[in-house]
Amino acid sequence: MDTCRRSVLAAGAAGAVGLVTGCGGDDGGPSAPAASDGASASGGASSPAGEELTGTADVPVGGGTVFKEQKVVVTQPEAGRFKAFSAICTHQQCLVTEVADGLIVCPCHGSRFRVTDGSVERGPATRPLPPEQITVSGDAVLLT
Known part of the structure; x- marks a missing residue:
């Protein structure tokens, strides 16, 4: 029990x-919060639009951008391929602050995560950054 x-x-x-x-x-x-109908959408043409985070041109290839207010980091590991992860470090829940040299950087204890999949490149974090749902619509990156 x-x-x-x-x-x-x-x-x-x-x-x-x-x-x-x-x-x-x-x-x-x-x-546990209940999921709304929009949160479970597959991202197809009929799903409702999400919150616009940024333009695709504002996310550097091989790097990324941290959105502190939404607690999300968006990366572009290779041209035209976008990923999103929680910006909250899995070590002690500090907010990551930058993306540099292909790594998402946590300033608190030095953890580093790969822009390709959020996996740990260097600890003390032992778990990857959880993925977040985004959609690219035209030149916009939307948090869905």
């Missing part, structure tokens, strides 16, 4: 609702 379930049982009926609400997790528990 995990800690959240024990807490709910120990709290009794009066406080159970508040505790259950705060006990979500990776298993899709109660605090």
Whole structure:
């Protein structure tokens, strides 16, 4: 029995609702946000447009751009091929700040991630940056 379930049982009926609400997790528990119809779209022509992040010309080939407000980094590993990853380092959740020499750089403890797939090039991070969904529409890169 995990800690959240024990807490709910120990709290009794009066406080159970508040505790259950705060006990979500990776298993899709109660605090996991519900996906909207747009979030699960495949990116085809009929899907709704997302938030425009930048123009394709503003993402350097072999490099990338960090969008701090959206906490996303968009890369262009090779001409015309765009990728997006979470800009939150998997080590201690610092925001990555730059893309240089084909690597996404975290300033906090020096972790480096590859622009091609978000994988760890140098730690202390041990997990890759999670992918984010983007769509390229004409000359625009959209967060979907």
